Amino acid sequence: MARRDFSASRIPGFATVAVLVFAALYLPIMMLVIYSFNSGDSIAIWEGFSFKWYPVAWNNEQVREVTFRSLTIATVASVIATTVATMAALGTTRRRGTKGQTFIYVMINQPLMVPEIVTAVALLIFFASIKVATGYQGLGYLITAHAAFCIPFAYLPIRARLEGMDRTLEIAAADLYATPWQAFRHVTLPLLMPGIAAGLMLAFVTSLDDVVITLFVKSAGQDTLPTYMLAQIRRSVSAEVNAISTLLLLLTVILLTAFFLLTRKRD
Amino acid sequence: MKTTLAAMALLLGGTAIASAEGELQLFNWGDYTSPEMIEKFEAETGIKVTITDYDSNDTAMAKIEAGGHGFDLVVPSNSWVPIYIEKGLVQEFDLSKLPNHANIAPEWLESPYDPGRKYSVPWQWGSTGIAVNKTAYDGDINTSSIFMDPPEELVGKVNVTPEMNDVMSLALWYVGGEPCTEDTEVLKKARDALMAAKPKWLSMDYGMTEKMAANDVMASVYWNGAIFRARLKNEDIVYGYPKEGYPLWMDQVMLLSDAQNVDEAHQFLNFIMEPENAAMISSFARYANGIAGSDPFMPEDMMTAPEIVVAEELKGSGSFLPTCSPKAQEYYTAIWTELQK
Amino acid sequence: MSAREDGQARRDARNTWLLSAPALFILTFAAAGPLLIMLVYSFLTPGDYGNVVWKFSTDAWVGTVLSKDIFDGTYSLADAHLTIFWRSVKLSLITTFFTFIVGFPTAWIIATRSPRMRTALLFLITIPFWTNLLIRTFAINQIIRNEGLLNTFLLYLGVIDEPLLIIYSDFAVFLGMTYVYLPLMVLPLFAAIDRFDMRLIEAAYDLYASRWQVLRRVILPIVRPGIVAGSILVFIPALGAYVTPRILGGGRNMMIGNFIELQFGQGRNWPLGAALSVLLLVIVAVALVFYVRITSRESSNG
Numbered sequence: 042m043a044r045r046d047f048s049a050s051r052i053p054g055f056a057t058v059a060v061l062v063f064a065a066l067y068l069p070i071m072m073l074v075i076y077s078f079n080s081g082d083s084i085a086i087w088e089g090f091s092f093k094w095y096p097v098a099w100n101n102e103q104v105r106e107v108t109f110r111s112l113t114i115a116t117v118a119s120v121i122a123t124t125v126a127t128m129a130a131l132g133t134t135r136r137r138g139t140k141g142q143t144f145i146y147v148m149i150n151q152p153l154m155v156p157e158i159v160t161a162v163a164l165l166i167f168f169a170s171i172k173v174a175t176g177y178q179g180l181g182y183l184i185t186a187h188a189a190f191c192i193p194f195a196y197l198p199i200r201a202r203l204e205g206m207d208r209t210l211e212i213a214a215a216d217l218y219a220t221p222w223q224a225f226r227h228v229t230l231p232l233l234m235p236g237i238a239a240g241l242m243l244a245f246v247t248s249l250d251d252v253v254i255t256l257f258v259k260s261a262g263q264d265t266l267p268t269y270m271l272a273q274i275r276r277s278v279s280a281e282v283n284a285i286s287t288l289l290l291l292l293t294v295i296l297l298t299a300f301f302l303l304t305r306k307r308d
Numbered sequence: 309m310k311t312t313l314a315a316m317a318l319l320l321g322g323t324a325i326a327s328a329e330g331e332l333q334l335f336n337w338g339d340y341t342s343p344e345m346i347e348k349f350e351a352e353t354g355i356k357v358t359i360t361d362y363d364s365n366d367t368a369m370a371k372i373e374a375g376g377h378g379f380d381l382v383v384p385s386n387s388w389v390p391i392y393i394e395k396g397l398v399q400e401f402d403l404s405k406l407p408n409h410a411n412i413a414p415e416w417l418e419s420p421y422d423p424g425r426k427y428s429v430p431w432q433w434g435s436t437g438i439a440v441n442k443t444a445y446d447g448d449i450n451t452s453s454i455f456m457d458p459p460e461e462l463v464g465k466v467n468v469t470p471e472m473n474d475v476m477s478l479a480l481w482y483v484g485g486e487p488c489t490e491d492t493e494v495l496k497k498a499r500d501a502l503m504a505a506k507p508k509w510l511s512m513d514y515g516m517t518e519k520m521a522a523n524d525v526m527a528s529v530y531w532n533g534a535i536f537r538a539r540l541k542n543e544d545i546v547y548g549y550p551k552e553g554y555p556l557w558m559d560q561v562m563l564l565s566d567a568q569n570v571d572e573a574h575q576f577l578n579f580i581m582e583p584e585n586a587a588m589i590s591s592f593a594r595y596a597n598g599i600a601g602s603d604p605f606m607p608e609d610m611m612t613a614p615e616i617v618v619a620e621e622l623k624g625s626g627s628f629l630p631t632c633s634p635k636a637q638e639y640y641t642a643i644w645t646e647l648q649k
Numbered sequence: 650m651s652a653r654e655d656g657q658a659r660r661d662a663r664n665t666w667l668l669s670a671p672a673l674f675i676l677t678f679a680a681a682g683p684l685l686i687m688l689v690y691s692f693l694t695p696g697d698y699g700n701v702v703w704k705f706s707t708d709a710w711v712g713t714v715l716s717k718d719i720f721d722g723t724y725s726l727a728d729a730h731l732t733i734f735w736r737s738v739k740l741s742l743i744t745t746f747f748t749f750i751v752g753f754p755t756a757w758i759i760a761t762r763s764p765r766m767r768t769a770l771l772f773l774i775t776i777p778f779w780t781n782l783l784i785r786t787f788a789i790n791q792i793i794r795n796e797g798l799l800n801t802f803l804l805y806l807g808v809i810d811e812p813l814l815i816i817y818s819d820f821a822v823f824l825g826m827t828y829v830y831l832p833l834m835v836l837p838l839f840a841a842i843d844r845f846d847m848r849l850i851e852a853a854y855d856l857y858a859s860r861w862q863v864l865r866r867v868i869l870p871i872v873r874p875g876i877v878a879g880s881i882l883v884f885i886p887a888l889g890a891y892v893t894p895r896i897l898g899g900g901r902n903m904m905i906g907n908f909i910e911l912q913f914g915q916g917r918n919w920p921l922g923a924a925l926s927v928l929l930l931v932i933v934a935v936a937l938v939f940y941v942r943i944t945s946r947e948s949s950n951g
Binding site for chain 2: 178271
């Protein structure tokens, strides 16, 4: 049997699956983009082409507010979560048999283990007592709650990256009289970057999607995009939310293209 | 008169202590508050209104009871009104600040759950009935048998709204009982009938304005205003009032005990009892309001809609659901849990 | 053990705790700590209209395994709880397996592109998830409903004669969950594959290892941490999923998440909800520890 050259980037079938996966991921997104141009107010019945939902969504002050709030919380919470998760991942991998590692591991993954509603009710009771005692009702509660449940989403990809990453380079750096910080900054961190990026992205979208915990923790005037939408389910979701989603999508695509063009030279 | 009122309110607002100047925190069902009405209120009074949404009476109660929420006004359904009062979560109105209180229609003023309306101002009211797509089934729709014993044509196409009180009451009426009964024989009958009907249902879900209009669901236990909006998109949809009995409900605005902006809240309450403003609320969410004299301001299509205007012969079957005793409540939840498994 | 190694071990131990401290602090304050409230609540009496009454009771814990007949007061095994639990485990396992089957090649393809392309593809995977979960779920519903895209297409092709009834079925929930949890599988897999030197595989292949052997002996051990992370991130949240089963499953067949939610909502039995969730937490935590132990032992055995 003649053997063709093997190439890691060309395993037969893999590319097909990947293309199908991307297609499947974007199919529902295409649907919602199409329906954002619906002239009717439905997300299920097509009544003709129109741009009308864009000005409607844009001029809806509440929609603008909740979208901005969601993005703010997601950004701050995911950065906090990723930072502490990176530290924890560095602390809990590639170290021999330290006592308490299992405990730390379970603690970090704990937010995954109970349905959101349970954490939500517990936080409602706990934070309400703090709110009453201190009088502070700001966004801090939502950000802390989000940062907490985002930690495992950031931690696991970073840990997956770190595990088995060999320490030779770091030890070499240390032997060359690099301070631990220098070794981390110039050796470990760059190697770890893909894991951190993956973790940050997961944490960000997880925060952006959260409904139940936010619903219970929010104070007056702290609706986020998901809680705003959840509360509409009983009535009916109008094409307005499709327009908002499409605008957000457009924003990310612009950011992505910009990033892509800016990094072209260095590649 | 309005200017005098505004001036008076301003004066009162000025003397209030420890409240943020000119703001109001409204905690309401999602997509239930007319933005135009809020704009008008803000323009007239200079008070900034912030609306925060909830999706169920249970969530609202849990949050209010926990405290530290920062809300001034909440809009619970009728069966929750006595619970709020009993738990001391709401305060009595200062009627001297509510001259429009006299506008509350007489039939709503003497409500069984808040006699004299000292704690609650009507927001909107409606019924829970049965919507049917007449291309799928053409028979009598003014009966609960549509979902309790679906006709051949509707088997596997019926949705039942996941609202315990509404569904339990409909089922109890259907088997000849009354809501909140503690009679185990009747309850057993209702449970058995529900359990027997469940395999013939498609779903227990919300969002029926869309799904009925899009022909995904051919019949559903649902709220009249939502079905009214579905019918505007799909004229095959008709709304029935079960003759065995059907629930009426009302959501009303209540003033929280720990409200920070009590004066602003009174101004708002007075504002929404103005017939013109009450009509604005109705034309947004498509439910009737409880304010006398709002009819001339209502949209034309609502004044004739069979979903809003109940036929004379079916009026008698509708009634407000009482607040059940803890014992009856326990039976309800046990049956409901069994049903949802 | 030499003195140097001993010192290293002690430094390691100290650093483990120091480096984990900020994460543990946040989690104690806003996740695990407040859950102690749930432990307390599970031993109280339900209030008439939600919440709890401060009266000790073990009813909730009894209620997790036994159900009391409301009419004659007799107890029987709560088989409904088992049904719900089994349905959740089954659906979550299938979802995890399927996300892996399609997620692995995807992650592989991403990891083997040029750095710039890699970043772009990673973004492409996550962009759909910038759109709110509810909206995405509604969009999926749009595709699979009776008159939706899928059925219209299949009818047009003549593959089927009448629409497939997918909405409001376990299959719809599975489809929705696979969609929702896919990036949680792909990203950790990517992070694990990406650090891997591809020349190793090519070398192994040159040494006349078969494709299957390369996959099993060379690739799998390397990506194992990614598989472990991915399957934890998919399986555990899927077990407690709430939105997807509610919208795509139509609320007739509950999963654990919905059942616990019901206790805190219309069921008005907070203690039972609390007891069920503490029980779930313990089961999952124990399973997790075993899973991690087993998988790490396998990888060290090579």
